[in-house]
Amino acid sequence: MIPLSWYLILSAALFSIGLFGVLSRKNAVAILLGVELMLNAVNINLVSFWRYGDVSMMAGQVFAIIVFAVAAAEVAVGLALVISVYRRLDTVIADEIDMMKW
Amino acid sequence: MTLPQIFFLITAFVILGSALMVVTTRNLIHAALWLIVTLFGVAVLYALLNAGFLAVVQVVVYIGAIAILFIFAVMLTRKEMRDRGPQLNRGWWLSGVIAALTFGGLFWLLQAWSGFSKTAADFPSGFDAVGQLGNALVSPQAFVLPFEVASVLLLAALVGAVYVAFNRK
Amino acid sequence: MNFWNNPVQFISQWLTGVFAGWGMADWVASLLIQLIGVVVLASMMMVIDIFLVWVERKVVARFQDRLGPNRVGPFGLIQPFADIIKLLIKEDITPDGADRVVYNLAPIMSLMSVLLLWAIVPLAPVIFGVDLNVGALYIIAAGAIGTLSIIMAAWASNNKYALIGAFRQVAVLVSFEVPMIATLLIPTILARSMGMNDIVQAQDVWYILVVPLAAIIFMITAIAELGRTPFDLNEAESEIVAGFHIEYTGMKFGLFYAGELLHAFTFGGFWAILFLGGYRLFGLENLGPLVAAVILFAKALFGYWIIMWIKYTLLRIRIDHMLAFNWKFLTPLAFVLLMVVALMNAILPHNNMLVYVAGMLLSNILLGWIVIEILRVHSRRERERVEGKNQMIEVAHR
Numbered sequence: 001m002i003p004l005s006w007y008l009i010l011s012a013a014l015f016s017i018g019l020f021g022v023l024s025r026k027n028a029v030a031i032l033l034g035v036e037l038m039l040n041a042v043n044i045n046l047v048s049f050w051r052y053g054d055v056s057m058m059a060g061q062v063f064a065i066i067v068f069a070v071a072a073a074e075v076a077v078g079l080a081l082v083i084s085v086y087r088r089l090d091t092v093i094a095d096e097i098d099m100m101k102w
Numbered sequence: 103m104t105l106p107q108i109f110f111l112i113t114a115f116v117i118l119g120s121a122l123m124v125v126t127t128r129n130l131i132h133a134a135l136w137l138i139v140t141l142f143g144v145a146v147l148y149a150l151l152n153a154g155f156l157a158v159v160q161v162v163v164y165i166g167a168i169a170i171l172f173i174f175a176v177m178l179t180r181k182e183m184r185d186r187g188p189q190l191n192r193g194w195w196l197s198g199v200i201a202a203l204t205f206g207g208l209f210w211l212l213q214a215w216s217g218f219s220k221t222a223a224d225f226p227s228g229f230d231a232v233g234q235l236g237n238a239l240v241s242p243q244a245f246v247l248p249f250e251v252a253s254v255l256l257l258a259a260l261v262g263a264v265y266v267a268f269n270r271k
Numbered sequence: 272m273n274f275w276n277n278p279v280q281f282i283s284q285w286l287t288g289v290f291a292g293w294g295m296a297d298w299v300a301s302l303l304i305q306l307i308g309v310v311v312l313a314s315m316m317m318v319i320d321i322f323l324v325w326v327e328r329k330v331v332a333r334f335q336d337r338l339g340p341n342r343v344g345p346f347g348l349i350q351p352f353a354d355i356i357k358l359l360i361k362e363d364i365t366p367d368g369a370d371r372v373v374y375n376l377a378p379i380m381s382l383m384s385v386l387l388l389w390a391i392v393p394l395a396p397v398i399f400g401v402d403l404n405v406g407a408l409y410i411i412a413a414g415a416i417g418t419l420s421i422i423m424a425a426w427a428s429n430n431k432y433a434l435i436g437a438f439r440q441v442a443v444l445v446s447f448e449v450p451m452i453a454t455l456l457i458p459t460i461l462a463r464s465m466g467m468n469d470i471v472q473a474q475d476v477w478y479i480l481v482v483p484l485a486a487i488i489f490m491i492t493a494i495a496e497l498g499r500t501p502f503d504l505n506e507a508e509s510e511i512v513a514g515f516h517i518e519y520t521g522m523k524f525g526l527f528y529a530g531e532l533l534h535a536f537t538f539g540g541f542w543a544i545l546f547l548g549g550y551r552l553f554g555l556e557n558l559g560p561l562v563a564a565v566i567l568f569a570k571a572l573f574g575y576w577i578i579m580w581i582k583y584t585l586l587r588i589r590i591d592h593m594l595a596f597n598w599k600f601l602t603p604l605a606f607v608l609l610m611v612v613a614l615m616n617a618i619l620p621h622n623n624m625l626v627y628v629a630g631m632l633l634s635n636i637l638l639g640w641i642v643i644e645i646l647r648v649h650s651r652r653e654r655e656r657v658e659g660k661n662q663m664i665e666v667a668h669r
Contacts, residue, residue, distance in 0.1 A: 001221040002110050007147070008212050010114045014121055014140075016205035021125030023197030024190045029175050030130060033137055036168065037121050040144050043156075051151040052222045055229060058238035062245045064156055065235075068163050069252040073259030075168045079175040080267035086179040087269065095191070105298050131426060135373065138419065158408045166415025166448075170441060173422055177434075232404055232465070 007048035015041035028082045028092045039071045117143035134172040277397045323532045324351040334583040361521040368429035377424035378526035384417035385534045393468040395560035406467040407455040418444045428518035436514025439504040446597045450605035451492035457485040458545045471549030479546040481631045486546040493538040501585040539574025
């Protein structure tokens, strides 16, 4: 059988890779891609804790579904913002979007 | 090595490899396609964890909707068909260090936990996970309120996305 | 264990014995047998696909008052093989600006997304790939991969027509998925299961008699998902030449074409499973699993024939009309129908089959009648508005 540790290590690694993407990418869309990786890492954790705990407690799966909903909402609004910014400023490089900076 | 373990290792290799490609590849469309590979790998993991419903929902929601939205966003926000120049910040090595530290810290915290290497009990035969999940989602004793809040959030996000991206002439 | 009662299990047990005789470990043998099963199912569908080319060409010829292929072999039966040879010896072009890997991957994924669907089709009570307990959602998931293949093909071709076709197709797919999910939930409510086999087993009365509106809506959304006329905006020949597969030649185009035909046949099959009782036909299916499989294929061909009938009868719809039709008409109707069915399912007595079916059928007919009345009033107003405007224009010209 697969020990729980494998899933946890995998999800930690995936989370770190996503974090690296969020911190290092220039393009705003690519930053959102990194966020998706991190959300997926969280979901792996939630589902594996459900499986390795008491399977009749559905909290793990339910929260995974809520993460799906949140991810969908985040992507819809995030990408709408990116497209809107692109229309006004003609760029999607996160560093160049500095209207709020001084 | 048993069969599930081999499956897990192959899947984990695919997930991590494609995730690395997502954050490093230059062509953003390719990054989005690699993201799809990652998401598919995660769906396989759900299937390995006996969460078949989540595996299918992962494919429907993530690959069918989110990844395609990403591809569209990439297509709509580029001036040339090819991406030029480096795609990473100047301080990317610092981000790498932070990510590595995060992984190290998580690993260190986790391995100190007593339940770290426990194995799963056998899946109870005749246990209807999908039915249980459905009951949990709509029963007032369980999660009906978070479920409804999530649906309201989705509606709000839908309206917000249309409002933000709407092109006023 | 008899071959005629349970062929799949019979063969798999025989193979297990053979592999054990070779000194193979248990899990290797079972893995190998499952792989063989996958390969056999996939290749069977591809062989059927070859004959679908013939069926489609013959049927369209009849619709258009022609004879169709009749030169190669009896009734032109060998024609598809001639077509394949022609496709194979064509020049295989990859455009200059193409993204090579993605370009070559897209047709494979297109056919794969269709073959994936056959994993959950119950050909008979005991012949199925896997009896997934979330089968209804799996249909949508496989469709998502098909959408993806279209975007990949369009983007990798580096062609504007291709991209326009893909944009249209995705807009259509994403919007028609909503009523499709709603109508998939209706057999799920009636059968109390998402598994295809359970849905078939629960159909003592075919669901097309219980919820005819759902069957109609599912057929419409299926045609939209297939991208066939009247919803074939993704390849609209007169506007964007061939849409997403404009740059593909030879066998790569052949894969898209084969995928499209098999997709139509598959959705005919799902229509039969969800609404026409699948492999059941007045107890004939009890004769044996192979008879049941033949019944299912016959029903799938019937569904396929309806899809072809619509394709070769109707004209292409403009994209804004099509999306308005979905969002303003089909989606609300599907959700209202879903609520009505759920409500009636709770109210009507389950022990009296006649009352149950009659109640469901009446509620469906009533809903359909209300919808048609609303449409009639709406269209009359629209007509009066347009005609009134025309009169004013005439007055102004005078």
